[in-house]
Amino acid sequence: MQVPVILIKYDSSPQVSFLNDLPQDNNFQVQTITDKNKLLEQLGQISQAVLFLDFTSPDLQHHLDLLRQINGDFPSILIIAVLPPERDDILTTILQEKIFFYLHEPCHPDEISLALNRAATQLRHCPQAQVKVKSDHGSFHGLIGQSPPMRRLFDMITLVADDDSSTVLLRGESGTGKELVAKAIHAQGSRRGGNFVPVNCAAIPDDLLESELFGYTKGAFTGANQNKIGRIQHADGGTLFLDEIGDMKPSLQGKLLRVLQEKEFEPVGGLKAYSVNTRVIAATHCNLERQVEEGTFREDLYYRLSVIPLTLPPLRDKKEDIPLLLDTFIKSYAKQRSRPPLIIGPQIMEALFSYDWQGNVRELENLVQFMSVLFAGKKVQLDDLPDKIKDSFAPDNPPAIPTDSCECASCRPAFTAGAPLDWHEGEVNFNELISDYETQLIIRAMELAAGNKKEAARLLGLKRTTLLEKIKKKELVSNWET
Numbered sequence: 311m312q313v314p315v316i317l318i319k320y321d322s323s324p325q326v327s328f329l330n331d332l333p334q335d336n337n338f339q340v341q342t343i344t345d346k347n348k349l350l351e352q353l354g355q356i357s358q359a360v361l362f363l364d365f366t367s368p369d370l371q372h373h374l375d376l377l378r379q380i381n382g383d384f385p386s387i388l389i390i391a392v393l394p395p396e397r398d399d400i401l402t403t404i405l406q407e408k409i410f411f412y413l414h415e416p417c418h419p420d421e422i423s424l425a426l427n428r429a430a431t432q433l434r435h436c437p438q439a440q441v442k443v444k445s446d447h448g449s450f451h452g453l454i455g456q457s458p459p460m461r462r463l464f465d466m467i468t469l470v471a472d473d474d475s476s477t478v479l480l481r482g483e484s485g486t487g488k489e490l491v492a493k494a495i496h497a498q499g500s501r502r503g504g505n506f507v508p509v510n511c512a513a514i515p516d517d518l519l520e521s522e523l524f525g526y527t528k529g530a531f532t533g534a535n536q537n538k539i540g541r542i543q544h545a546d547g548g549t550l551f552l553d554e555i556g557d558m559k560p561s562l563q564g565k566l567l568r569v570l571q572e573k574e575f576e577p578v579g580g581l582k583a584y585s586v587n588t589r590v591i592a593a594t595h596c597n598l599e600r601q602v603e604e605g606t607f608r609e610d611l612y613y614r615l616s617v618i619p620l621t622l623p624p625l626r627d628k629k630e631d632i633p634l635l636l637d638t639f640i641k642s643y644a645k646q647r648s649r650p651p652l653i654i655g656p657q658i659m660e661a662l663f664s665y666d667w668q669g670n671v672r673e674l675e676n677l678v679q680f681m682s683v684l685f686a687g688k689k690v691q692l693d694d695l696p697d698k699i700k701d702s703f704a705p706d707n708p709p710a711i712p713t714d715s716c717e718c719a720s721c722r723p724a725f726t727a728g729a730p731l732d733w734h735e736g737e738v739n740f741n742e743l744i745s746d747y748e749t750q751l752i753i754r755a756m757e758l759a760a761g762n763k764k765e766a767a768r769l770l771g772l773k774r775t776t777l778l779e780k781i782k783k784k785e786l787v788s789n790w791e792t
Contacts, residue, residue, distance in 0.1 A: 315359045316426075318342045319349050319376075346376060353384045360429045361387055365404065366394040366415055374403070381408050388429050392417065401765075411761055428761065451494035453487060454638050455631040459623035467491065470618055471499035477570060479555075479615045480593040482622030485672030488593040489553060491622060496549040501589055504548025507541045512554035520562055521578050530579020542575050545588045555615065556596035556607060563608045570614045590615070625667040625674065632662055635671060639678035650687030652678075658690050661703035749784055752777070 316339065343349045353359065361380070365373050380387055388410040393400055395414050404412060411425045450464045470478055471494075478495065480488045489508060496506045514522055521530075525540030542550060552558075558566070569575050570590060574583045592615045601607035625632070636654060644651035667673055677699075681690055692700065751770060759765035767777040 315352075315356050316340045317349065317352065317359055317361045319344070319346075319361065319363050349376075350379070350383075353380065353387060359387050360410075360426065361389050362392055363389055364392045365400055366392060370400060370403070374407070377404075377407055377409070390425050390429075449638075451497050452490050453494055454635055455628060456634060457623075457628040457630045459628045460631060463491070463620070463622065466620055467494050467498060470620070471495050473618075474499045474501050474589055476617045477589070477615050478591045478618045478620060479598075480591065480620050480622060482593075482595065483624050483668075483670055484595050485670030486622040486624060487671055488622060489551060491620065492549070492551040492591045492593065495591060496551075496589075501548050505545050506549050506551065507545040508551040508553060509541050510553045512557040516559050516562075519558070520565070523562070524565065524575055524577050526578035527580045530577075534579065537577075540575075540577060542569060542586055542588055543584065546586050547588075549589045549591060552590060552592045554594060554596075555592040556594040556598055556601055560606070560608065563611045567608065567611045567614060570611075625670040629663055632674065633659065635674055636662070636678065639675050640682065643679055643682035644686065647682065647686065649682075652681050652685045652687065653689040655689060657692055658695065661692060661695060661699055664703040665699045666702065745784075748780070749786070752780060752784070752786065 318340070341352070343352065349361075353361075363373065363377060363380075367373065377389065377391075380389065385408070389408070391404050391409050391412040393404065393412055393414050395416075401412070410429065413421055413425065450467070453460070453464070455461070455463075470476075478492075480491055482488055492508075493506060496502060509519075509523065511519060521538070521540065523540050523542055525538045525543055526534050528534055528536050552566075565575070569586065569588070572583075573587065574585050576583050598607055598612050598616075602609045602612050640651045640654070662674075669676070677696070680696075681694065685694060692703075752766070755766040755769045756763070758769060763777055763781075764774050767774040770777065772780075
């Protein structure tokens with residue numbers, strides 16, 4: 311597991327360097343950086359970090375610009391602002407930006423320990439905080455993910471797309487998105503102006519697959535009243551995607567081998583070979599090596615197909631992508647049905663993280679579709695989940711996913727002011743809605759105050775004791791110590 315990093319960026323206040331001497335109770339690595347470019351370069355190489363950013367130098371605008379740049383390019387980095395004493399004007403400005411915590415100089419070790427404990431909890435329980443985001447909200451040609459396995463896959467797709475002739479073999483479990491990867495390779499490369507032609511070898515009967523792939527001539531068989539172009543020819547200049555290639559019968563494997571070797575094909579019933587410039591991407595969830603050993607798959611075709619092998623990670627190996635996938639699917643189905651999105655609470659997220667997802671991303675999307683039909687605009691409860699997911703989740707006091715820094719819809723409070731209410735059942739629970747909105751106000755004020763209850767109480771127009779009482783009553787003490 312990667313060790314989180316503490317980065318200290320300061321220009322004029324070497325006092326904060328005593329962070330280097332603190333006990334490493336939270337298993338952080340400490341690095342002190344004074345150069346802006348080196349800081350940004352370092353942030354691009356790590357995925358878990360807490361940044362102490364100094365605002366005590368005279369050039370406040372320079373540091374504000376740096377803060378906004380980091381929030382834009384690396385929104386999951388936890389930023390702790392180090393502020394000069396007795397400067398309410400700087401504090402007011404800083405609180406308008408996204409920061410995780412703030413401290414006043416001279417920084418007290420107990421305050422720093424408190425900040426680091428909260429940061430450690432955030433990194434441990436809110437997966438988005440462990441992933442840096444640098445492009446298009448984690449989307450790459452329709453593929454969604456910010457985890458290290460997905461970022462490596464995106465890099466491989468870019469490299470593979472640059473070579474537009476070599477065959478590619480995509481391997482992975484069902485539901486991992488093999489066709490999306492094939493489309494991404496096509497869209498990223500120079501063949502994007504040609505056709506992307508998918509063929510599911512398992513879905514088309516054997517006696518029809520040959521004519522679908524190679525086409526046929528008039529009179530080739532009963533019912534062939536005219537010539538038909540096959541999908542191989544239709545993909546000329548583009549990409550042919552052969553899904554479930556392991557289910558192709560041996561007689562067709564030989565004809566496909568000729569297409570790969572000679573770049574030509576013969577339609578069914580034809581005597582003339584036609585040249586074709588088609589890139590082939592194949593996919594399978596089967597063990598082709600075993601099929602080669604058993605004699606059900608041609609060895610020469612296997613090596614022709616696997617010039618560039620790519621293995622897609624299962625969802626259980628990239629669970630940090632679940633919140634982003636969930637948020638994307640929820641928004642998509644709400645828009646399709648013109649209904650308010652369903653709401654996912656922290657306990658539901660814990661349950662989703664405990665499940666193994668044998669059906670991978672497709673199974674998660676199916677779950678969101680199911681819940682969007684039944685619970686549009688409502689907060690999903692643990693009992694609303696399918697039994698197989700509930701049965702995998704048996705927490706003994708599971709840690710709550712913090713809401714003070716996570717920006718995804720899945721981790722936001724349950725009620726938003728002005729959101730449309732569901733009156734289909736004839737009534738709403740007024741007290742529950744008011745309580746939810748009050749909770750949202752408290753959480754938002756604590757976000758803006760970076761955990762400082764006195765400042766949060768001022769923002770809300772409450773006495774500090776009243777705010778503490780409400781935090782305790784609403785059982786929000788797991789997020790902020792009283």
